């Protein structure tokens with residue numbers, strides 16, 4: 191469906207006028223008016239009313255569309271979503287789609303080298319808190335200036351699990367590449383003012399998103415206008431700038447204008463190549479900088495991959511939903527196969543604390559019971575400082591879960607950081623309290639020395 | 645805020661460093677320029693909490709705070725952050741009075757402006773009391789040096805505030821990743837007579853992948869409120885990139901990456917509004933300085 195990108199905010203009355211006014215209730219609200227109010231708040235999806243005219247649907251979708259358009263690159267299992275953002279600061283709502291890290295490959299590389307790079311990309315992936323942090327796309331660059339090597343590169347990687355970015359400024363080379371990829375929806379990168387229309391018609395013909403680059407704002411806006419003029423809306427902006435300072439400025443301006451001023455001609459995801467900038471800053475720092483400043487796609491070179499773990503961890507952090515601190519359900523958890531002789535450990539229900547602790551315990555092959563206490567999802571340190579770890583809550587979870595019937599002993603191991611509360615927890619629960627180590631990886635030794643001794 | 649005092653000003657520092665004074669959001673260079681951020685390097689007075697890889701590379705140096713301070717001095721940070729945690733009963737249980745000797749020795753070893761912090765994350769029930777006693781002694785003994793001392797926390801701020809006020813020092817105000825808490829502590833300190841230019845706000849730093857998002861968002865909210873006119877949110881912000889050296893990923897064989905973790909997180913902190921960034925690994929400082937050098941700052 192074509193979405194009207196007229197991002198004008200409408201009043202509930204204006205929205206109501208576009209609805210069928212039959213109050214049929216299919217949308218889950220008793221009246222069309224109620225539905226209109228919810229739509230304006232962005233609290234419900236337009237599709238919930240099945241009786242909208244196409245025109246109404248287009249207008250309303252435009253109104254509720256995020257100020258940074260959502261663009262999908264790749265299809266099926268390979269698809270990644272970029273953009274779709276509503277705010278400039280995560281505390282105002284949250285960030286919706288994680289910045290895509292794209293590995294750069296070029297057609298001067300031989301087959302061996304390409305395979306090597308793909309292997310590096312695989313090796314760079316790692317598991318963290320039930321997510322896989324990894325490279326999400328491949329950016330293919332036509333450095334040879336010729337079509338054949340580029341086509342060969344496309345052939346070589348087209349069946350990898352990554353969505354592709356096809357980067358060339360030559361429309362006929364681009365066409366050959368797109369012909370191979372057919373309806374795979376790669377991002378066509380390389381449109382500049384000079385080749386804009388031929389590239390645009392390729393994007394239209396192959397139904398793929400297109401990115402546009404310009405050296406200054408005026409040219410950029412004119413180019414975006416022309417793309418929209420021929421019906422292209424899956425646009426990615428390659429922001430102006432040759433230095434880190436200029437690119438950070440461009441990225442910031444684009445996001446702020448799109449969000450604050452609803453300036454829809456800049457309301458698109460962005461792609462940056464931090465390693466192509468004139469800069470002396472170590473590559474991972476450049477990547478971190480553009481990442482914190484909204485770059486939707488960040489293209490990195492193979493040599494940099496092995497330094498990107500911290501940046502991927504930064505990405506995982508800033509993508510956390512600030513409205514819903516991730517927590518685990520308070521209660522009793524089994525680690526390994528605990529017996530009545532196994533130790534009983536206690537911690538808070540901050541998800542990170544829980545994951546790290548259980549991961550460490552599993553790695554060390556410890557069988558134990560884990561009492562998780564409700565601290566509103568705060569870590570041990572934070573909950574102690576904020577007085578959110580209550581000895582009474584510890585007592586309650588222990589009673590509710592019947593831990594006393596499961597073990598023969600009466601010893602509870604609390605986190606090292608909760609040392610201050612050891613006496614109070616002892617009083618509340620009637621169990622003997624052992625203060626564990628500060629770091630969970632020292633627990634095995636601790637259990638051996640302190641707990642088993644008795 | 646001014647940290648450090650030269651001889652004519654009644655101190656013994658070679659120069660003074662200014663922190664804070666942002667007039668626009670961080671890296672909004674198209675709107676206006678902010679002052680250059682201050683980079684601090686840390687010196688610990690005991691090796692107890694240090695990651696093993698740091699000990700391996702710098703064993704001879706880091707086991708002696710004076711040698712360490714000399715090394716740090718050569719790396720030319722704007723500020724030296726001396727962390728005195730030996731006073732904790734769970735660490736070395738050193739008496740605060742005795743620990744003063746280390747402060748004295750470090751002041752001799754470097755003429756750079758100094759920040760003196762006690763136990764930053766109290767665990768033992770006596771830690772806070774130890775902090776207060778130590779910081780009071782530091783403030784009195786080194787009157788005139790215009791140090792940055794802390795932490796002052798919502799639970800214990802009066803002693804530090806009074807001692808800093810009476811002896812001309814600045815205060816590090818530490819709260820727990822909550823913008824309202826930070827502002828509330830500022831109010832309490834201002835009620836005690838400190839001015840906002842004499843408070844550095846530490847909202848508590850989480851490492852990358854370990855809660856840094858709370859830190860970044862709290863700093864952003866604090867700065868936005870300050871720029872919008874909330875007077876109590878006008879203090880400079882400090883970000884402890886050094887937190888990243890203590891994460892498990894580095895212990896598990898990635899220790900060569902330590903400076904990259906620390907420097908990448910420093911960049912994230914700067915982008916969120918940090919006016920001071922405190923680092924621990926000697927190799928991180930230069931990377932972050934290169935980053936700062938590529939942007940324009942007010943007054944050059």
Ligand code: SF4
Nearest residue numbers: 213214215217222239
């Ligand atoms: S489904 Fe459509 S027509 Fe029916 S009440 Fe809801 S808005 Fe009105």
